[in-house]
Amino acid sequence: MSNELTHFDTKGNAQMVDVTDKALTQREARASGSIIMSAETLALIAAGGHKKGDVLAVARIAGIQGAKRCSDLIPLCHPLMLSSVKVDFSLDHVNNAVHIEASCKLAGQTGVEMEALTAVSVAALTIYDMCKAVDKGMILSDIKLLAKSGGRSGDWHAGEAQT
Secondary structure, three states: OOOOOOEOOOOOOOOOOOOOOOOOOOEEEEEEEEOOOOOOHHHHHHHOOOOOOOOHHHHHHHHHHHHHHHHHOOOOOOOOOOOOOEEEEEOOOOOOOEEEEEEEEEEEEEEHHHHHHHHHHHHHHHHHHHOOOOOOOOOOOOOOEEEOOOOOHHHHHHHOOOO
16 A cells, blocks of 8 residues: 555645556445434435435435536546446434445546545435435434455455555
């Protein structure tokens, strides 16, 4: 694992990383996060009873769109031609949360970690936006990278010792 910040040149100026000489490889990343809410809000989402419509369907589309537009939001991200973006939800009635997992894939010269993280973040923000009228106290929580594969640095999985 490198210990240098690649988005800075030798003078400390911000730069977009030059990926020209990187090999074209299959790359994938998975990220997750949660949004914690009141039991009543979660029940409303689960029952599909929200007056704005199917909260999770809208959040899924928003997450996919977020991944596709990542380079418009994060200044030094490369615009990528994603081949797949998936956003999935699970309802946790014990902890009053919606858990979100996103995966992004492509064949390219740079990774898709930021796209997966953005998909999760935008999906969670969309849930918040759609439900804020009934629950302003929702908490976005634990957004993190779960795994990435491909590229020069190889595979990485959260919780495993890194060399």
